[in-house]
Amino acid sequence: MEKPVIRVENVSKIYDMGKVQVKALDGVSLSVYKGQFLSIMGPSGSGKTTLLDVLSALLRPTKGEVFVNEKPISKMDDNQLAQVRGKTIGFIFQTFNLIPRMSALENVMLPLWFAGKPINERKEIAEKILGEVGLGQRMNHKPNELSGGQRQRVAIARALATNPDVIVADEPTGNLDTASGEQILELISQLNKKQGKTVLMVTHESEIAERAHETIFLRDGKIVKNKKNETRRTKK
Amino acid sequence: MSLIDRELFSIAFKNLKGRRLRSFLTIFGIVVGIAAIVALISIGEGLNQSVTDQFDQLGTNTIMILPGGGFVESVFAKLDDDDVDLIENVKGVDFAAALYITGLQVEYKGEMKTVIAIGIDPEKIEQLGFIGIANLEEGRNLTPHDTTAVVIGSKFGDRIIKDDIGLKQSLNVNGNKLRIVGILEEAQNNFAGMFNTAITMNSDTLKDFSDTKITPFRIIVKALPGEDIDELKERISNQLERDHDKKDFQVMDLQQISEMAGSIVGMISLVLIGIAGISLLVGGIGIMNTMLMSVLERTKEVGVMKAIGATTPRIISIFVVEAGMIGLVGGAIGLLLGIGAAGIVSLVAELTGLPLTAVVTPTLIIGALAFSMGVGMIAGVYPAIRAASVEPVEALRYE
Numbered sequence A: 001m002e003k004p005v006i007r008v009e010n011v012s013k014i015y016d017m018g019k020v021q022v023k024a025l026d027g028v029s030l031s032v033y034k035g036q037f038l039s040i041m042g043p044s045g046s047g048k049t050t051l052l053d054v055l056s057a058l059l060r061p062t063k064g065e066v067f068v069n070e071k072p073i074s075k076m077d078d079n080q081l082a083q084v085r086g087k088t089i090g091f092i093f094q095t096f097n098l099i100p101r102m103s104a105l106e107n108v109m110l111p112l113w114f115a116g117k118p119i120n121e122r123k124e125i126a127e128k129i130l131g132e133v134g135l136g137q138r139m140n141h142k143p144n145e146l147s148g149g150q151r152q153r154v155a156i157a158r159a160l161a162t163n164p165d166v167i168v169a170d171e172p173t174g175n176l177d178t179a180s181g182e183q184i185l186e187l188i189s190q191l192n193k194k195q196g197k198t199v200l201m202v203t204h205e206s207e208i209a210e211r212a213h214e215t216i217f218l219r220d221g222k223i224v225k226n227k228k229n230e231t232r233r234t235k236k
Numbered sequence B: 001m002s003l004i005d006r007e008l009f010s011i012a013f014k015n016l017k018g019r020r021l022r023s024f025l026t027i028f029g030i031v032v033g034i035a036a037i038v039a040l041i042s043i044g045e046g047l048n049q050s051v052t053d054q055f056d057q058l059g060t061n062t063i064m065i066l067p068g069g070g071f072v073e074s075v076f077a078k079l080d081d082d083d084v085d086l087i088e089n090v091k092g093v094d095f096a097a098a099l100y101i102t103g104l105q106v107e108y109k110g111e112m113k114t115v116i117a118i119g120i121d122p123e124k125i126e127q128l129g130f131i132g133i134a135n136l137e138e139g140r141n142l143t144p145h146d147t148t149a150v151v152i153g154s155k156f157g158d159r160i161i162k163d164d165i166g167l168k169q170s171l172n173v174n175g176n177k178l179r180i181v182g183i184l185e186e187a188q189n190n191f192a193g194m195f196n197t198a199i200t201m202n203s204d205t206l207k208d209f210s211d212t213k214i215t216p217f218r219i220i221v222k223a224l225p226g227e228d229i230d231e232l233k234e235r236i237s238n239q240l241e242r243d244h245d246k247k248d249f250q251v252m253d254l255q256q257i258s259e260m261a262g263s264i265v266g267m268i269s270l271v272l273i274g275i276a277g278i279s280l281l282v283g284g285i286g287i288m289n290t291m292l293m294s295v296l297e298r299t300k301e302v303g304v305m306k307a308i309g310a311t312t313p314r315i316i317s318i319f320v321v322e323a324g325m326i327g328l329v330g331g332a333i334g335l336l337l338g339i340g341a342a343g344i345v346s347l348v349a350e351l352t353g354l355p356l357t358a359v360v361t362p363t364l365i366i367g368a369l370a371f372s373m374g375v376g377m378i379a380g381v382y383p384a385i386r387a388a389s390v391e392p393v394e395a396l397r398y399e
């Protein structure tokens, strides 16, 4: 049987707020396989972002274990974890989170710099990917000279720069109008279909979630429902 | 993966460019501190060098007589023409020569210029060569019968007349023609340096030209070989004091002249070290403060960078180098100001006849820049650690 890219085992995230304890995640177990497209839904405050953070090795759980390529992250220090993230996971945020002082090209080159790639390689890769997401003509623009949709494309290019297996996206269309949101979703779907990227995406809208192979529903930090979207499913 | 590369500096530079340095105050401390240090070191270096020069060139058997005893009288006290003969008769003196100095209005090619004119006894001009004065480059030297002949300093044409005036040309003073018969070689030591931009002539002619009575500016005395300088000074001093009825002059050997310069520089140094120390401390705190603000503002950015693979040392390096660059900017401005200040000190020293020209070496320039960058980097360490300790998840939720 194939090994999961990311596996969480009975993870909980508890925030101790003094008087009360907030259980953002409550005993969640989940395996994510290569090529899978998983969406996460649930009401506000149900723990979607927290689960995504844990799955992407950005947040250590209070209880339970996270495995990235079957390696437990509790055995890694923060720097090793940063490097594992840099190699394995590409992040797309609702608010884009580009560095405002840097051009599109420089933003995309950044994770490659963190990964220790030499300058000419960084530039070559970043230019190629920006071309692929349709921003070949906008590479030297700063984020504030780009539209929301274009910014999110830069962010997607940045997420793809180190050629990670997994793309995580927390409400990637939350700050976009319908048309550009649709284009971004199409782009993300294509990454899954054409490049075989594993995609984990948090969303509020069921129409968006339907693009995924599988949708997880969260409530109060627990998985309450797991719906397979057979029509879209290609394999596994 | 190496931590320090071109990208690091280009990113730091971008971060700096992106925000106005919060206020000039951020770098003010560094500017003042580095300026003080540069001035201090270049003056110290200059003093060192000129003292060595003086000893090399003037030898240890030279004594100088200056008018004035204490500080106040020095303005009014005067040496006499007769003092020269008086001193020459003191036992142990090889020879003594008076130097006169005054400003003269000369006309050259229809233009009036004020030049410095030095008067000297032509019989003694050759002998003064030993202290680096009046050595000839071209033409001939003054001879005892010369009344209207002058020799010009090596930079006189360049700096004063702004024309390549040379041999056989002449200057007019009140209708009198002064023929240029010789050009002096460039004097290296500070004292003789005043000859470089001046004209030198028979002191009798100079006295005739001047409306007011001019008296010796310095009397230069050369001791016979093997004389005890301290004892000789004592004898000269006693002789002059008996003649003047008061001690309205100073007898100095070169040691004392350089000590005088040294004590002044020492005093300046002390003040400058104080200013430099305090300023650098203030500057460091200023940079630290700016960087802490910047870390706060960029919390989310740091979170993003950590999410996409930046390690703790990487984040630290980004902020430390940025702080170092703020220091470097301050240091560069400070360096220029320091060189300027040292230049002014040299100028004042030259005007007052102290042997001192500030020397700015490449080592000093590089050292000052490296030091200012170092101060910035040290000031950046704490903010950088603060930045690097940001939890990515919390930073990403930060609004």
Ligand SMILES: Nc1ncnc2c1ncn2[C@@H]1O[C@H](COP(=O)(O)OP(=O)(O)OP(=O)(O)O)[C@@H](O)[C@H]1O
Residues within 6 Å of the ligand: A015, A022, A023, A024, A042, A043, A044, A045, A046, A047, A048, A049, A050, A051, B394
């Ligand atoms: N740093 C924190 N300290 C305390 N409580 C927190 C913290 N981060 C998250 N929580 C709490 O954990 C719970 C889950 O939060 P999370 O952000 O995962 O929800 P979400 O499903 O993503 O919500 P939304 O749809 O609004 O983005 C919430 O109750 C939230 O208040």
Ligand SMILES: [Mg+2]
Residues within 6 Å of the ligand: A048, A049, A050, A170
């Ligand atoms: Mg959320």
